[in-house]
Amino acid sequence: MGLPIPAGLKQEWAALETRRQFLGRSGKVLGWAAAATLLGSRGLTGDAHATDSTGRQSSQDELRMPQFAPKAKRAIYLFMSGGPPQMDLLDYKPNLAALYDKDIPDSVRGSQQLTGMTAGQARFPIAPSHWAFQRYGQSETWVSDLLPNTARMVDELTIIKSTNTEAINHEPAIMLMNTGNMNAGKPCLGAWLAYGLGSMNDNLPTFMVLQTKTNPKENNQPVSSRLWSSGFLSSEYAGVGLRSGGDPVLFLSDPDGVDREVRRKMLDAVEQINLQTLAEMGDPETNARIAQYEMAFRMQASVPELTDLSKEPQSTWDLYGPDAKEPGTFAYNCLLARRMAERGVRFTQIYKRGWDVHADVTGLLPVLCQEVDRACYALVTDLKRRGLLDDTLVVWAGEFGRTVYSQGGLSKENYGRDHHPRCYTTWMAGGGVRRGITYGETDDYSYNVVKDPVTVRDFNATILHCLGIDHNKLTYKFQGLDQKLTGPVPANIVPGLLA
Amino acid sequence: MLPDSRRTRVLWSVSLALNISLLLLPFIFKFDGKPHADWQQFLGRFHPLAVHLPIGLLVLLPILEVMGGSRHSLREAAEFVLGLCFACCLGAAALGYLLAFGSGDAGAGVTRHMWGGIALTFCVLFCVLARRAWLAGDAPWVYPGLLASVLVLLTWTADQGGALTHGSNYLTQYMPASIKRLTGLGAAGRAPSAGSFYVRHIDTVFETNCVACHGEGKVKGGLRLDSYDALMKGGKDGAVIVAGQPDKSLLVVRVTLPTDHKQFMPAEGKPPLRPEEINWLKAWIEQGASPTATQLAGVFIREEMPDLPLQPVGDYSAFMDDIHRMAEGQGAKLVSVSSKPADGLILNTVDVAASFGDTQLAQFNKYAPFIVEAELGRAAVTDASFATLSRFTHLRSLHLEGTAVTGDGLEKLASLSQLSYINLSSTRVTKAAAAQLDSLKSLRHVYLYNTPAQPESAGNLVQPVARNTP
Numbered sequence: 001m002g003l004p005i006p007a008g009l010k011q012e013w014a015a016l017e018t019r020r021q022f023l024g025r026s027g028k029v030l031g032w033a034a035a036a037t038l039l040g041s042r043g044l045t046g047d048a049h050a051t052d053s054t055g056r057q058s059s060q061d062e063l064r065m066p067q068f069a070p071k072a073k074r075a076i077y078l079f080m081s082g083g084p085p086q087m088d089l090l091d092y093k094p095n096l097a098a099l100y101d102k103d104i105p106d107s108v109r110g111s112q113q114l115t116g117m118t119a120g121q122a123r124f125p126i127a128p129s130h131w132a133f134q135r136y137g138q139s140e141t142w143v144s145d146l147l148p149n150t151a152r153m154v155d156e157l158t159i160i161k162s163t164n165t166e167a168i169n170h171e172p173a174i175m176l177m178n179t180g181n182m183n184a185g186k187p188c189l190g191a192w193l194a195y196g197l198g199s200m201n202d203n204l205p206t207f208m209v210l211q212t213k214t215n216p217k218e219n220n221q222p223v224s225s226r227l228w229s230s231g232f233l234s235s236e237y238a239g240v241g242l243r244s245g246g247d248p249v250l251f252l253s254d255p256d257g258v259d260r261e262v263r264r265k266m267l268d269a270v271e272q273i274n275l276q277t278l279a280e281m282g283d284p285e286t287n288a289r290i291a292q293y294e295m296a297f298r299m300q301a302s303v304p305e306l307t308d309l310s311k312e313p314q315s316t317w318d319l320y321g322p323d324a325k326e327p328g329t330f331a332y333n334c335l336l337a338r339r340m341a342e343r344g345v346r347f348t349q350i351y352k353r354g355w356d357v358h359a360d361v362t363g364l365l366p367v368l369c370q371e372v373d374r375a376c377y378a379l380v381t382d383l384k385r386r387g388l389l390d391d392t393l394v395v396w397a398g399e400f401g402r403t404v405y406s407q408g409g410l411s412k413e414n415y416g417r418d419h420h421p422r423c424y425t426t427w428m429a430g431g432g433v434r435r436g437i438t439y440g441e442t443d444d445y446s447y448n449v450v451k452d453p454v455t456v457r458d459f460n461a462t463i464l465h466c467l468g469i470d471h472n473k474l475t476y477k478f479q480g481l482d483q484k485l486t487g488p489v490p491a492n493i494v495p496g497l498l499a
Numbered sequence: 500m501l502p503d504s505r506r507t508r509v510l511w512s513v514s515l516a517l518n519i520s521l522l523l524l525p526f527i528f529k530f531d532g533k534p535h536a537d538w539q540q541f542l543g544r545f546h547p548l549a550v551h552l553p554i555g556l557l558v559l560l561p562i563l564e565v566m567g568g569s570r571h572s573l574r575e576a577a578e579f580v581l582g583l584c585f586a587c588c589l590g591a592a593a594l595g596y597l598l599a600f601g602s603g604d605a606g607a608g609v610t611r612h613m614w615g616g617i618a619l620t621f622c623v624l625f626c627v628l629a630r631r632a633w634l635a636g637d638a639p640w641v642y643p644g645l646l647a648s649v650l651v652l653l654t655w656t657a658d659q660g661g662a663l664t665h666g667s668n669y670l671t672q673y674m675p676a677s678i679k680r681l682t683g684l685g686a687a688g689r690a691p692s693a694g695s696f697y698v699r700h701i702d703t704v705f706e707t708n709c710v711a712c713h714g715e716g717k718v719k720g721g722l723r724l725d726s727y728d729a730l731m732k733g734g735k736d737g738a739v740i741v742a743g744q745p746d747k748s749l750l751v752v753r754v755t756l757p758t759d760h761k762q763f764m765p766a767e768g769k770p771p772l773r774p775e776e777i778n779w780l781k782a783w784i785e786q787g788a789s790p791t792a793t794q795l796a797g798v799f800i801r802e803e804m805p806d807l808p809l810q811p812v813g814d815y816s817a818f819m820d821d822i823h824r825m826a827e828g829q830g831a832k833l834v835s836v837s838s839k840p841a842d843g844l845i846l847n848t849v850d851v852a853a854s855f856g857d858t859q860l861a862q863f864n865k866y867a868p869f870i871v872e873a874e875l876g877r878a879a880v881t882d883a884s885f886a887t888l889s890r891f892t893h894l895r896s897l898h899l900e901g902t903a904v905t906g907d908g909l910e911k912l913a914s915l916s917q918l919s920y921i922n923l924s925s926t927r928v929t930k931a932a933a934a935q936l937d938s939l940k941s942l943r944h945v946y947l948y949n950t951p952a953q954p955e956s957a958g959n960l961v962q963p964v965a966r967n968t969p
Contacts, residue, residue, distance in 0.1 A: 066837040069809060201849045202829050313949060342876065342900075344849040386900065387922040387946030468837055496774070 064198035066468025071499060072393040072431030073200070075193070075467060076337045076348045078376060080398035081174060082221050082355030085417045086425035087404055087446040088129045088365055090150075091161050092142035095444050096128035096404065100412075104405050108447050115168055117358060117407060118418040124405035126445070127415035130362050139436040146369040149377035155436040156380055156389070158428045158497055162440020162449040165400050165421045165456050170221045170356070173399035173421065176456050178227045180485045187231035187476075189460060190347040192485045193467060194237040195230075196474045201344035203302035205240035205295060208340060210350045213244045213328035217367060218354030228349065232478040236288040239349060242336070244328030248307050252300055263300075267293055306339055320378040323371070331375035338382050341392050355398055358407050359416035380429050389430045393466045397426035397459070404445045423449045426459070432466030434499045457491030465493045517589055518624055522617055524596055530610075533721070533735050534603035543598025546591060547664065553587035556580055557623075557653055561646055581627055588620040603735075606723075608663050608716025615656030622649045663717055675810060695791045697727060701783055704776045705730070708765050727790045742788040745781040754780070807919055807941055811841035812893045815869040831855055831863075836871060843871035843893055848878050857883040867891045876922070877901040885911040896920040900946070906932025913938045924948040 087093050104124045113119070133142045136151040141159065143151040150157075167173035172182035179186040187195070190207035199206040209228045214220045228239030242248040254263055271290055278286040309316075309325075316335065317324065323331035330352050337348045352372055357364050376396060383389040401424025402417035409415075423442045429435070441451040454462075461471040464485065471491060475482040534540070560580055567574025595616055599609050626645050633642035661669060705724040711717065714725040722734030733739045739750040746752075753764040754772050765771065772780075782795050815822075822844070825832045830851045836842035846863060848855040856879040863870065867890040875884070876898040885908040888897065895917050906928035912918060919941050923933070930952040936942060947953040 065835050068839065069837045069842045200834075200847060203850055315949065344847070385946070385948040386924050387898075387920070387944065387948070390920065390944060 064196070066197060067470050067473060068468055070432070070466065070468025071391065072466045072468075073391045074341055074344075074346050074348075075393040075395060075463065076341060076379070077189070077350070077395045077397075078334075078372075078379075079177075079349060079351045080355050080372070080396065081223055081351055081353045082170070082219065082357070083173075083398045083400045083402055083419055083424070084355045084368075085357060085361065085365070085402035086161070086423065086442075087402075088131060088361065089144050089147060089369075090142075090159055090425045090427070091423075091442055091446045092133045092144075093129070093404075093444060093446050094133075096126055099126045100128050101125045101410055104445060104447070108443065108445050112422070113168070115419050118403070118405075121407070124403075125410045126404055127361075127406035127410050127417070130415075131365075137436065139438070141436075141438060146365055147373045149373045153377050153380050153429075156384065156429050158433040158435065159438045160426045160428070160440055160454050160459075160497065161423070161438060161442055162451065162453045163397065163401075163424050163426045163456070163459060164449055164453055165424075167400070168419050168421045170399060170419075173419075174221075174223070174227060177397065177399045179229075179231065180457060180460055180487070184226050184229075185231055186483070187233045187237065187485070188228055188239070189463065189485060190228055190239050190349055191230040191233050191237040192464075192474060193347045193469075195233050195476070196464075196469050197346055197467065199344075200346055201302075203298040204306065204340070204343055204345050205299075206346045207237065207239045208345050208348050209239040209241045210333040210336060210348065211241065211244050211328075212330045212333055212350065212352045212371075214353055215367065215371070218364060219356040219358065220353040221356050223351050223353060227351075232483065233476060234284060234288050236291045239347075242303075242307075244333075248327075249296075249299060249303055252296070252303060254300070260300075263297065267297055302343075306343060307336065309335065316382070319382055321374050323375070324378075329375075330371050331378065334375040334379040335382075338379060338386075338388070341383065341388055342386075357402065357417055360414060361417055362414045383430065391431045393431050393433065393463065394429045395426070395463060396428070398424065400424050401446075404447055420447070422447060428463075428497065432499055433462075433497050437497075439494070439496050452494075452496060454494055454497075455491070457486045457489060458494050461486045461491040461493045462497055465498070514585065514624060514627075518620055521589065521592055521596075521620060525613065525617075528600055530599060530605040531603070531721075531735075535601050537601075539597045539601025541601075543594055543596075543601045546594040546598045547660075549587070549594050550591040550660070553584055553591055553623075554653065554657060556584045556587060557649060560584065561650070564643075564646070578630070581623070581630060585620070585623045585627060588616075588623050592616045592620050603720055604663075604717050605721065606714070606716050606718035608659060609718075612656060612659040612663060615652065615659055619649065619652050619656055622652060673808070673811075695789070695793050696779075696783060696795055697790050697792075700779050702727075704772065704780065708769070708772055708776075712766070731788070740784055740788050742784060743786075745784040748784050751777070751780060751784065807895075807917065809842060809871075809895075810893060810917060812843035812869045812871060813841075815840070815844070815866065818866060818869075831859060833863075833866060833870070844869050845872040845874060846870050847874050849874060849876070852877040853879060855879055857881055857887070860884050861887050863887075864890060868893055870894060871917075872896040872898075874898045875902060880904065882907045885909060888912060889914055891915065892917075894918050898922045899926060900924040902926055904928065906935065906952075909933070910935040910938070912936070915939065916941060918942055920944040922946040923950060923952075926950055928952050 087096070102125065104126055109124065118124075129144065131144045131146050133144050134151065135141065136143050137155040139155050141151075141154040141157075143154060165173055165176055167176050167182055175184060175186075176182045178188040180189075190209070194206040197206075207228070211223065225238075225241070228241070230236070230238035243250065247253070254260070270293060274286055274290045274293075277283075278290075307327075312335075320331045320335050323329040324335045326332055330350065333350045337350060340348050354364070354368055357368075380389065380394055383392055383394070401420040401422075403420045405418075407416035407418040423446060439452055440449060440454060442448065443450050464471045464474065471484060471486040471493070475484045477483070481488070560577060563573045563577040563580060567577055595613065598604070599613065622645065626642065626649060629638065629642040629645050632638045658670075705713075709724045712719045713722050715723070720734045720736070722739060723729035723732075731738070731740055733749075736749065739748060739753075741747045750764075753762055754777060756763040758771055763771075779795075783789075786792065786795050822833050826834070831846065831848045832850075833844040834847055836845060844866065846866075848859075852875075855875070860875070860878075860880055864887060867887075870891050871893050873888065873891060873894060873896070877900070879902075880899070881903050882905055884899075884904070888894065889911040892915065894915050897912075897918060897920065900922045901924070904923070904926050906923070906926070909928075909932055912921075913935075918939055921936065921942065921944070924946045925948070928947060928950045933945070933947055933950075933952045936945060
């Protein structure tokens, strides 16, 4: 039975069919392959037997598990969009106080091209941090007074002061951090993990994205689904977002008069039609669509359970604070991330916007830190006390850092900071990384890395390593290249960060 | 006849003379722990290569002799092989001596290996003698007996040599735990948290990086680093530690040279010390190189018991069909830890936790030895599950958080020698019940959050240790 599809369109599709798709489908009855896929086929697909029974491509199947026994089974990525100012938070520069309003030496700035926002400035006056720093923990780590809770967990953290990027503007920089490439169209870290490791829970997506409600006081740069896209990988590996307000997933509840039974029957019928289309067109995206229908059906039961916080003990609220009761806050998202970790979600990425502090640093940073600091501490502490931190990697990073010199006017009370790619501070915690260390050093101006630089590629390679993946082996052939998250320039895992 | 017997006599005299000079070598040129001429080291380094030829020939010999019973040509060949064996033994032993003398190796292990080699050469020479008698029909047991003891001696000497190149635990490092227990090799290492900074950290650095060449077995440069006294005594160039002065301590100098420097340590392409290990060394020397100090100012080392090495779980390929079937359906699954099958399987029940009880768990009995992680968080299992779990002999990690277990019968898990992680958070496990876990030697992580055993706590507040205002 054919579908009423114009012949011209069919031809066009046929022309688009790649060799890989053709080979993939020429095996046998593709319908069975699709059925097996949507039934949650995953598992031990490393040997030839599984490849035969499901008809999937072996090169892809072999990847759907760690390549070696991993330290971390899942990861939670706290993305600080906008670029947090490292010298106000964790990269302590005590010498700067004496250099207030002095121009930054040319030798430090070099021939660097600045953004259009400060390139025209006549002076580049040094703005020392407005906040005091104290040393905490057995590791005696300096932490700003802005982060009193982060300070309480420094002995759990792996602080990287030497992260550096090649991009100076938000869009390319945030793409580079997330997808390893400044241009859109490449799969992001989460999609690579979903593709490489597979799911741990058939009832929830492998990769979930939580956006934090924006605070209108803050300078919010846009984030959008291009950051959690699967690029050229199948769209079933893309991140699934939960809404920050109202129903976490729109239209997830059945409308009045439709019960589970009816919904099931409807989906079965749709699936039959989709399978026919698949057999006819051979577009693997049809497969992804079928899988997503089925996932949505199962999520009708799993998401309400996931977001039902009524059984959380009082100690949870004591830890995360009152913000966590309000859906869409960063604290609420951190709590959800912990619940997802418990339920086998492989990768959760939380976006917190507003770090783009070009002006009014002293007004904005306390607000931002108040939203983020306690929740980060709560998440790490909660994972630790529940025994999850051993095999969960937590990553805290933005897309770049900020300049030591003031953008716009500098006064004792206030200053601004422009984008700064040459060095910025990130941290990790949990499975696979060494606790209680600070890695890398910057110069006295927090301007250049002077020891142990960590590029974005190295950073991502190290994350993959913690999850049992050799970044050079997690590849996908596309446009004639073995594409990977960390290519094409060579990347190295950073042994100094590893446990 | 005369030319032949004369040739034989000459050959004998030369052989014996060579062998005796080999025996005398160690007495004339004593091992002094100092390197000598480069040509000696150059030739000596062919010893590990050359030594395999006589080994192969010696193993071939009994095969030839036995097979020679029915195929006479083989027995004739055996004579030649035996002669060749002796020549090769002489050569290999001489090269070995050059290696040890030339590079300044010394130590009990080197000495044992050397005497083993020399004794072996003698035995082979006696074999040549005894074989004649054996062929003539006199003394029918001397030659076979001698040959058998040559093989035993060969094994021992080769093992000694292997220990010198690869370290003494090379063969047993990855031995399955069950065999280790049988052979009594499973004795656990010392407790890492006990003792002084030297014992816990400095000695550990030497143990992992240096002692293979500067220890009991091999003493390069006359320096041993396997005890505090030996360390402070130093080597042929004198003391290597100058208390209070890390920059003047030869040991620090040698490990901080550029890695391509001729005198860089660890030598011969072995991995360099990690930066923080060098920092510990420097700080320890700076603060007096004390054998007893337990803490050093400015040095913070998080002490954790190291993870146990993974034990291969065995071959479960017979179950692959079942495992695939589970993977394709919905419900409890067995998934691989990694693409290496020997890393074992994870029992994953998160999809069906609410309906996964003791009966369902019991169905996984047949996969018991292959499961290294059991994820039973929020599942419907009870204390009855411990009986089943006690058969998961390779279990390393057990998740029981949010279940109805009370801990009654936890002692059944005592047989799980690999178990290093157990999560009992949000259960009704009491302190008394949790105490049953004390006998589990390999247990590193026990989680009892939100249980009667560990009342809720709000996390530990870390107080600032120093304050700076802008």
